[in-house]
Amino acid sequence: xxQLVESGGGLVQPGGSLRLSCKASEYxxxxxxxxxxxxxxxxxxxxxxxxSLEDGSTWRRESVRGRFTISxxxxxxxxxxxxxxxxxxxxxxxxxxxxxxxxxxxxxxxDHWGQGTQVTVSS
Numbered sequence: 001x002x003q004l005v006e007s008g009g010g011l012v013q014p015g016g017s018l019r020l021s022c023k024a025s026e027y028x029x030x031x032x033x034x035x036x037x038x039x040x041x042x043x044x045x046x047x048x049x050x051x052s053l054e055d056g057s058t059w060r061r062e063s064v065r066g067r068f069t070i071s072x073x074x075x076x077x078x079x080x081x082x083x084x085x086x087x088x089x090x091x092x093x094x095x096x097x098x099x100x101x102x103x104x105x106x107x108x109x110x111d112h113w114g115q116g117t118q119v120t121v122s123s
Contacts, residue, residue, distance in 0.1 A: 003113035005023050005098060006115065007023075008020040008117060010120070013123050014122075018079070020117060025074070034046070034072070037105075039092050047107060048060070048094070049064065067085045089121075091119060092119060095115075097113045098112040
């Protein structure tokens with residue numbers, strides 16, 4: 001079973017930037033998509049941005065459009081989330097996940113998860 005390891009979280013001031021990376025332990029050719037989900041305290045986990053490993057198509061939730069960019073490097077089994085102009089409401093634990101289903105950022109179809117990395121946006 002693939003292992004997903006996230007890195008790059010931290011504390012940043014509003015308006016700042018962070019880059020999250022997710023590396024898979026094995027070749028991801030069997031997976032349709034990978035993506036990032038987040039969970040804020042007291043809230044449900046939600047999809048942030050996902051990318052198809054087949055054709056590179058992407059999905060982002062509306063609140064991060066224009067600020068977050070997801071990309072993939074299939075040769076390195078890595079997916080990266082560039083986060084700019086961060087806001088306090090972006091605070092949460094960010095999880096990398098993968099799915100074999102043809103589903104972009106639909107939570108229930110993602111069955112491989114990383115441990116998560118904390119992102120805190122605060123002045």
